Amino acid sequence: MNIFIKLGICLGLPLVVLLLPVTAFPIEGLSLIEQRVIAIFLLAALCWVLEPFPIYATSVLVIVIELLLVSDKGLIFLRSGAESEGFGTLISHKAIMATMASPIIMLFLGGFFLAMAATKYRLDVNLARVLLKPFGQNPAMVMLGLMGITAIFSMFMSNTATTAMMLSILAPVLGLFKAEDRGRIAFALSIPVAANIGGIGTPIGTPPNAIALKYLVGEDAISFGSWMAFAVPFVIIMLAFAWVLLVKMFPAAQEKIELNIRGKFQRSPKAILVYVTFTATILLWLFGSAHGMNSYVVAMIPVAVFSVTKVITKEDLKKISWDVLWLVAGGFALGLAMDKSGLARNMVAAIPFDQFSPYLVIASASALCLLMANFMSHTATANLLMPIVVALAVSMDSLIPLGGTQALILCVTFAASLGMSLPISTPPNALAHATGYMQTGDMAKVGVIIGIVGLLMTYAMVFILRQIGFV
Template sequence: MATCWQGLWAYRFYLIVLCLPIFLIPLPIVVRTKEAYCAYAIILMALLWCTEALPLAITALFPVVLFPLMGIMEASEVCIEYFKDTNILFFGGLMVAIAVEHWNLHKRIALRVLLIIGVRPALLLLGFMLVTAFLSMWISNTATTAMMLPIGHAVLEQLQGSQKNVEEGCDNTTFELQETISQKDEVKLDNGQAVSASSEPREQKAQENQRFRQGLSLCICYSASIGGIATLTGTTPNLVLQGQVNSLFPGNDNVVNFASWFGFAFPTMIILLLLAWLWLQVLFLGFNFRKNFGFGEEEEDRKQAAFQVIKTQHRLLGSMSFAEKTVTALFVLLVVLWFTREPGFFPGWGDTAFANENGQSMVSDGTVAIFISLIMFLIPSKIPGLTQDPKKPGKLKAPPAILTWKTVTDKMPWNIVILLGGGFALAKGSEKSGLSEWLGDKLTPLQHVPPAATVVILCLLIAIFTECTSNVATTTLFLPILASMAQAICLHPLYVMLPCTLAASLAFMLPVATPPNAIVFSFGGLKVSDMARAGFLLNILGVLVITLSINSWSISIFDLNTFPSWAHSNASQCLLNTPNSTKPGL
């Protein structure tokens, strides 16, 4: 019997893939409408995404097969959704991030900031969180965590090793997180036996070191997730939102662009990052803030051990190469072009120099990202430019470009490109089939709930859901439904879509919730209970900060107090006779 169950468990994914379509088949058979057909496809894909019985990207290809067969959309219409402008932005932004990572520019930035911050416990935590969050704004949070975690553990190993070396001679209290007993080798009588008095302080110090190691590990993975929300390209759910808004509301005048998103999300990220720092400091360092900040200690004698590790790593990088300088210049140019293309509060270069007859910009953020990426393929990595060919002695060859296609193919997460496309196809299918309209009509009773309360409830729901499934899949499934709900109750769609997109990044409680959590957990020293205890309150804080942001500075950025004309549709039943429903927070 045990062997039978083991065999079934071994084949569980095959069984899920075979049984789920059969189990759900009564829905399209009994209810023969396009709405039911589309609901069948969405429910099937949602369950496969949750169970991960198939790779996420493979599940995202289901609309290519199901929608044409069900008569929802033509195959040519479905396929277009898989490589839209948002996918181009993701692709171009990642190519620039790959160049930054390939030439170790991110490591140089990290080590330089850590040398400036110092190694006192609280400041060291803050330094790692600031660096990780900044890097995660531009490169993948997985790559950021994988780079920062070994650096952090190397620093701790050196600090704690230095403590052991000086334990007999003098007290190195740099990482004593609470006051300890004197460690002189005194002898006490305990039940008639001689016991060293230094054993208790040593055990206490070991526990403190272990707690600090756990806190540093969690601060790295949490700040990687938090930092990604600040920029449009920082994490995939942000791009899912932009793509869904452009797909569902074609006349929105590019309301979600790099500049507007940054104005909304960057302050949110800063507040949440500082709250996370305070919470992790209290949880793992204790309430002795004087000790945590290293006041009253002989700093020079205590920081040398940790500084030596950072200095050594920084020295090994050498001086900045031509390639690093070029990547830095192009990266800064990319950010400047993104911000000034269509900022909203003053005419951008996209609105003026490259506008169509209607005064709208003909270029997008994706255009800028691809432009900078193309330049990286054209500039050699060394100037002057001839080197010996190692395969053919005596022959000269030109150095490789700053970015090569092999480097891109090795590091590009192609599965995310397909996953993005699958989400856009689902959103378009929901609109074409009428499922979005049907869901919106069913959600009209929410007009009686204050919009601010609706946002809190939805954010909590998304934050819980994203702990168990991919944040990309979560936003892909929920955003079209939220858009329909907002149209039905005459609420600005972005008032619910923006906070729920940020809430999808609040995956702090479980190791499986997001790759940074899994990387940190794999390093050891953490239990699931440690991560759940730290992440639970952080999730609550995240929802509160998001609610604050959407009800304060975001209102002026996106004009959330109105129901925009681009959100009207001939099919939607907007309740225009309920004026309070158009005012968030009332």
């Protein structure tokens, strides 16, 4: 598609939304600020899909437009009438700017430092040599091994940190493929897919799981072990499906990967420091409950250690993928605007779920969650939907035969983690996209298929669990 046509679509449709009267939208009580957020959302979605310019530039554009149109320090003539009815609530400019330095951005930075240090001192090469050796030389089996390792790590530590670590291990493997070999697309996608799916396996694997547990209380309470009892089989099945899907969609041209990864673990003081810091950071991520630090705080440790000891120098800092950080920040800013303006909440509340059949309610709520999770933070999506979903479940007696509150919450929670169609859908997706081995379209195809199949699998497992009295 011609670049000018893309620009026309990306800029024209949001402009039309801005010019329409508020009454033209099928959302009751829509404010002027919410209308502007709709236009920003449409602009971001179109630009991230059509890519008239780099996707990180879209994120920066989103942040700047939010500051101009909907912040409390935006253009003065666009803030006039802020006290009038129907104008809406202006968003703090500090909150919008803070998305550029959110805890997850710091987690990214820590992952980048680990990856750079590992590459500089060949830790990634040696780990690849050790971990991949049992899986032979068949490309499909090597990818299966990578996905399995990634999924297990993601059950107990940050999906983002796991992806950053595994992509650093994967780098020498990707270098073995020829430029035209589509197999390297499968390999690059396998890590974020496995991380996103693996996070479902435990209550601490991903924030939406923890949010769900907050509402699963009393008779609906689910223990850590019980969660794993049904979530781990789900992860295994979905991981196997994703593996087959990637192998079929992006077959490797070469029949085997010659993993001639040679070398020894270096023994210089700085190399040993890298090994110790790398191992300590991973252990701290894994055992957060033991020391009380969350993954964001832990991520700053390698940044400090490697900077002070000059493991990472000023020249190394120039190699950090700052575009990825901007990309993720733009997604956070979009989610913030939808949350603080009340748009996301009003969009969800505008759908009369209580008038539908219980089957349609479960399908609609989880499908809506999946759709929102592709464009917003999974955590923000869960935070927005969960209170409404719980209230809906409590008020609908017709849901009881299908598992009641548990069934609806589990379906919506799993749907949140299955949103992985775009680079901005999850931090692992953004990290993988930054490798440059795939197009947004490749990620979208795989993400949509896995999302739909994952929803169907969720419904099937909840039905089976209901039959055996688990929910």
